[in-house]
Amino acid sequence: MPTNTRESGLEDLIVNHLITENGYEQGDVADFDKSHAIDEKRLLRFLKTTQPDTIKKFSLEDEGAVSKFLDRLQGEIAKQGVVNIIRKGLRGYPGDLDLFYPTPSDRNEDAKEIFKKNIFSVTRQLHYSNDVSRKSLDIVIFINGLPIFTMELKNRWTKQDVQDAIKQYKVDRNPRDLIFNFKRCVAHFAIDDEEIYFCTKLEGTDSYFLPFNKGYNDGAGNPPNPTGTATDYFWKEILKKEELANILENYTQLVKETDHVTKKVTEKQIFPRYHQLSVVKALLADVKEHGIGSRYLIQHSAGSGKSNSIAWLAYQLVELEKDGKNLTDSVLVVTDRRNLDKQIRDTIKSFTSVSNNIAWAEHSKDLKEAIQDGKRIIITTIHKFPYIFADMGSAHKDHRFAIIIDEAHSSQSGNMSAKMNMALSTNIFNDDDESEDIVNKIIENRKLLPNASYFAFTATPKNKTLELFGTPYKEDGKTKHRPFHNYSMKQTIDESFILDVLKNYTPYQSYYHLIKTIENDPLFDKTKAQKKLRSYVEQHPEAIAKKAKIIVEHFHEGVAFLIKGQARAMVVTGSIKKAIEYFDAINTCLKERKSPYKAIVAYTGGAEHADQKSATEADLNGFPSSQIEAIFRTGQYRFLICADKFQTGYDEPLLHTMYVDKILFDIKAVQTLSRLNRARKDKVNTFVLDFANKSDDIKESFSRYYKTTLLSDETDPNNLNGLIAKMENQEVYTKEDIEAITALYLKSKPRNTLEPILDVCVGKYKNLEEDAQVEFKSCAKSFVRLYNFLAAVLTYGMADWEKLSIFLTLLLPKLPSPKEEDDTKELLKYVELESYRAQAQAKINISLEDFNYELDPVETDGSGFVSQPEPDYLTHILYDFHSRWSNIDWVDEDNVQEQIKRIPDMLTKNEAYQNAIKNANKSDARMESYNAMNNVMLTIMQSSLELYKQYQDNPSFKEFLNEFGFISTYPKGKPVSTGTQKKC
Numbered sequence: 001m002p003t004n005t006r007e008s009g010l011e012d013l014i015v016n017h018l019i020t021e022n023g024y025e026q027g028d029v030a031d032f033d034k035s036h037a038i039d040e041k042r043l044l045r046f047l048k049t050t051q052p053d054t055i056k057k058f059s060l061e062d063e064g065a066v067s068k069f070l071d072r073l074q075g076e077i078a079k080q081g082v083v084n085i086i087r088k089g090l091r092g093y094p095g096d097l098d099l100f101y102p103t104p105s106d107r108n109e110d111a112k113e114i115f116k117k118n119i120f121s122v123t124r125q126l127h128y129s130n131d132v133s134r135k136s137l138d139i140v141i142f143i144n145g146l147p148i149f150t151m152e153l154k155n156r157w158t159k160q161d162v163q164d165a166i167k168q169y170k171v172d173r174n175p176r177d178l179i180f181n182f183k184r185c186v187a188h189f190a191i192d193d194e195e196i197y198f199c200t201k202l203e204g205t206d207s208y209f210l211p212f213n214k215g216y217n218d219g220a221g222n223p224p225n226p227t228g229t230a231t232d233y234f235w236k237e238i239l240k241k242e243e244l245a246n247i248l249e250n251y252t253q254l255v256k257e258t259d260h261v262t263k264k265v266t267e268k269q270i271f272p273r274y275h276q277l278s279v280v281k282a283l284l285a286d287v288k289e290h291g292i293g294s295r296y297l298i299q300h301s302a303g304s305g306k307s308n309s310i311a312w313l314a315y316q317l318v319e320l321e322k323d324g325k326n327l328t329d330s331v332l333v334v335t336d337r338r339n340l341d342k343q344i345r346d347t348i349k350s351f352t353s354v355s356n357n358i359a360w361a362e363h364s365k366d367l368k369e370a371i372q373d374g375k376r377i378i379i380t381t382i383h384k385f386p387y388i389f390a391d392m393g394s395a396h397k398d399h400r401f402a403i404i405i406d407e408a409h410s411s412q413s414g415n416m417s418a419k420m421n422m423a424l425s426t427n428i429f430n431d432d433d434e435s436e437d438i439v440n441k442i443i444e445n446r447k448l449l450p451n452a453s454y455f456a457f458t459a460t461p462k463n464k465t466l467e468l469f470g471t472p473y474k475e476d477g478k479t480k481h482r483p484f485h486n487y488s489m490k491q492t493i494d495e496s497f498i499l500d501v502l503k504n505y506t507p508y509q510s511y512y513h514l515i516k517t518i519e520n521d522p523l524f525d526k527t528k529a530q531k532k533l534r535s536y537v538e539q540h541p542e543a544i545a546k547k548a549k550i551i552v553e554h555f556h557e558g559v560a561f562l563i564k565g566q567a568r569a570m571v572v573t574g575s576i577k578k579a580i581e582y583f584d585a586i587n588t589c590l591k592e593r594k595s596p597y598k599a600i601v602a603y604t605g606g607a608e609h610a611d612q613k614s615a616t617e618a619d620l621n622g623f624p625s626s627q628i629e630a631i632f633r634t635g636q637y638r639f640l641i642c643a644d645k646f647q648t649g650y651d652e653p654l655l656h657t658m659y660v661d662k663i664l665f666d667i668k669a670v671q672t673l674s675r676l677n678r679a680r681k682d683k684v685n686t687f688v689l690d691f692a693n694k695s696d697d698i699k700e701s702f703s704r705y706y707k708t709t710l711l712s713d714e715t716d717p718n719n720l721n722g723l724i725a726k727m728e729n730q731e732v733y734t735k736e737d738i739e740a741i742t743a744l745y746l747k748s749k750p751r752n753t754l755e756p757i758l759d760v761c762v763g764k765y766k767n768l769e770e771d772a773q774v775e776f777k778s779c780a781k782s783f784v785r786l787y788n789f790l791a792a793v794l795t796y797g798m799a800d801w802e803k804l805s806i807f808l809t810l811l812l813p814k815l816p817s818p819k820e821e822d823d824t825k826e827l828l829k830y831v832e833l834e835s836y837r838a839q840a841q842a843k844i845n846i847s848l849e850d851f852n853y854e855l856d857p858v859e860t861d862g863s864g865f866v867s868q869p870e871p872d873y874l875t876h877i878l879y880d881f882h883s884r885w886s887n888i889d890w891v892d893e894d895n896v897q898e899q900i901k902r903i904p905d906m907l908t909k910n911e912a913y914q915n916a917i918k919n920a921n922k923s924d925a926r927m928e929s930y931n932a933m934n935n936v937m938l939t940i941m942q943s944s945l946e947l948y949k950q951y952q953d954n955p956s957f958k959e960f961l962n963e964f965g966f967i968s969t970y971p972k973g974k975p976v977s978t979g980t981q982k983k984c
Helices: 007-020 040-050 052-056 063-080 082-088 109-115 162-172 233-238 241-250 274-290 306-319 338-349 364-372 382-387 414-424 435-446 463-469 489-494 526-538 541-558 576-592 617-621 625-632 667-676 695-703 719-729 735-746 751-766 770-790 799-814 874-884 893-908 911-919 922-940 945-953 955-969
Strands: 120-127 136-143 146-153 187-191 196-199 253-258 265-270 295-300 330-334 358-360 377-380 401-406 452-458 471-475 478-482 485-487 505-516 523-525 568-573 598-602 607-609 612-615 637-643 655-661 687-690 709-711 831-840 853-855 871-873
Touching: 007 120, 007 136, 007 146, 007 233, 040 052, 040 063, 063 082, 082 146, 082 241, 082 253, 136 241, 146 162, 162 187, 162 196, 233 241, 241 306, 274 295, 274 306, 274 485, 295 306, 295 463, 306 330, 306 377, 306 401, 306 452, 358 364, 364 377, 452 463, 463 478, 463 709, 463 770, 505 526, 505 541, 505 695, 523 526, 526 831, 541 568, 541 576, 541 637, 541 655, 541 687, 541 831, 568 576, 568 667, 576 598, 576 607, 576 637, 598 617, 598 625, 612 617, 617 625, 625 637, 655 667, 667 695, 719 770, 735 751, 735 799, 751 770, 751 799, 770 799, 893 911, 893 922, 893 945, 893 955, 911 922, 922 945, 922 955, 945 955
Parallel strands: 146 187, 295 452, 295 485, 330 377, 330 401, 358 377, 401 452, 505 687, 568 637, 568 655, 598 637, 655 687, 709 853
Antiparallel strands: 120 136, 136 146, 187 196, 253 265, 471 478, 478 709, 505 831, 523 871, 607 612
């Protein structure tokens, strides 16, 4: 017969493999009790076979007794969920019943035999309802008669795919039918021959399906399978008895979430996605094979579920055994995110074997006690380690640690990482140690611990992170590093698990018009003046008021009705002062339009406020800071105005739109904009309105972490010698200084014995020329920073480098920075903002390039400089400023700028003007330059009619350009008088 290319052919493939290869039983539709959604025959057979004495107590001789027993079981499943019933069994009178036997450990032969008594079965075309329509499910997986998975299959050969299966669940499957009740099954799978999706809670058209695909070329879908169907990993791997049991025991769980404001409790059933299963299994397998002492970098995109992956890994590392012995003594989860503590706690609660052996180290004392008491899982922040490393003692010297680091790029700064390693090290300082002994112990303690494995999770690995934790490989004669496991931003977006925050990106162009309010034309440093003018305009109350109006109008007209009227927005600002000003301005706009919506401001600490001497965010909001996240999800609060706060680690799916008024680049750009990417039902897109950044800069930042981030080469430790050579050339210190300071410091001598030596060095530093001071201090900082990083990975310790690091760490705070004269202090007295407007540019979809990005190794040149003042006249400074932020919408701005650059040269060739410069006073020379400008513009008209028309039709622009021409060409002497106020 020809190959069966219909949907039934795929069904045959799955069922036959489960029966012939995986040891499943073939279920019978007649054995399914629709009233209880249970394969009654296999459930009772399992109980009678495995627990005959207990089941006799239930007196199941007649249908009435069986029905009563099944009613009770059904009630417990409805309350606890099928996952908890499988794990905990049915408890109570007249006896406790196990409904599942868990997977055995490697050496427990008795448990292996008991596990075999579980009945795994598969039933096809299951009529699940008493409905007369006789609807059926393609496949249902049972364990001991309890339904675990349902499946709807589709076949691309018959022009249907996984989306049709999803639609079938949403439209044709009634969630009120018992088998589809929440918690009754673990998950419902939509499957075709190329892709797989699942849902844990059917809610009709609101049902939310997640991808369960391997990914292909760092994108969505599955790779071609040379030995079968692209999706056969599901029935060949996932549905293996041992693997399915592993998922039910160690991953799937029912969690409760409490709204801190409404106190409403909701339940959510968690089922792992393929990348989460894949990474945890791969890590556990590698640890089991190689033991403790390795490093792993996991690059998983923001919003991809890292918190659950971390929790599952932590729990299973505690349980991991080899040859009957635990491989780890304590698992440390190190994080910068406070809310991760609770997420991990909730995840592990369902794993009763370790739930009572977890410590949450809120204080340094807690952390120390937890380690010394041998707690199995300890959750903490890296910032607590510096306070305990000196007196940890030797109680943990034989401990084997697994250290899981959340957001490794931020928490593993060189010095902080070294403190953590020291705290856990087995090299203890003794009172009788010589300073040389202490130095050698410090060197050893800085290194990544041989008695620990490191698991570093991040979406945005820096070059240091890749070199510390990445997997090395050779290519082109270089040692490069890559992540151990990657779930890329590209795949996450392609699968619609997170939203593409760059798809609706609208940059705003600001247009300023400043006027000079002084008759003379004072000189200022050009570079500093430009920065000060930009800051002045961007923080000017008028500018913020106008941007606030744009934000409020945009939100009301294009955002407020999204996500069924629940959409929220974040306003990202560059300072606390700016955040408060936005808070006031947005509240004013909301009040003017009688809006029902409210704003919240978020920052750390106190700040000056117009109506108060100092205001905290609690003062302004009217409620405690701890309630911001919860309150933002409730009522009419729609705007969250932030200064740094909530730009990392903040997970709020209702957040839809971001208004950015802060320069962002690299990791900061990715982290900040990624707050929007959390998907949820009814959320189909996001918006970014950016007042501060260029789209090309945002694109470059995201491109680094779009696919797999690699390190192009390792850092050469000999670069430290180059830094040392530059420092020694300045003769600020001697080798004897280093030796003396190190010995005194390591022996805890009083500070007054160190300071005389250091002060002599400071005096030598002060006698250096300014450029030499800058070079020395830059090299010293680079040395300390680079050594702190390299000391963790170098095979051999260098005592001289360690001593120099100690010495420079003590010396640097005492070195004054070169004084830079600021001649722009009076600048803002002489200018006023005449007009400001912000105009939206075309909305764009920033498309990222489809390639892996290689980061360069850590920079080591130690270069630094003091910028030399470049004095210029205020009129010229304002021209340069307006050439960037002109209030004229040029069609061909590049051409206009090019023509303006020609003006000074053309004016100097005008004979009448040159004669006036030589023979007339400045006032007459100015008038002649204006006349000459008319002839220049007639010439320029051939190249830029646009510029010529502005000159003729715009008196303000004409006056500005005339003055620019004169200032640019009149010989520099005393400042040129400009008469009355001039618009620039």
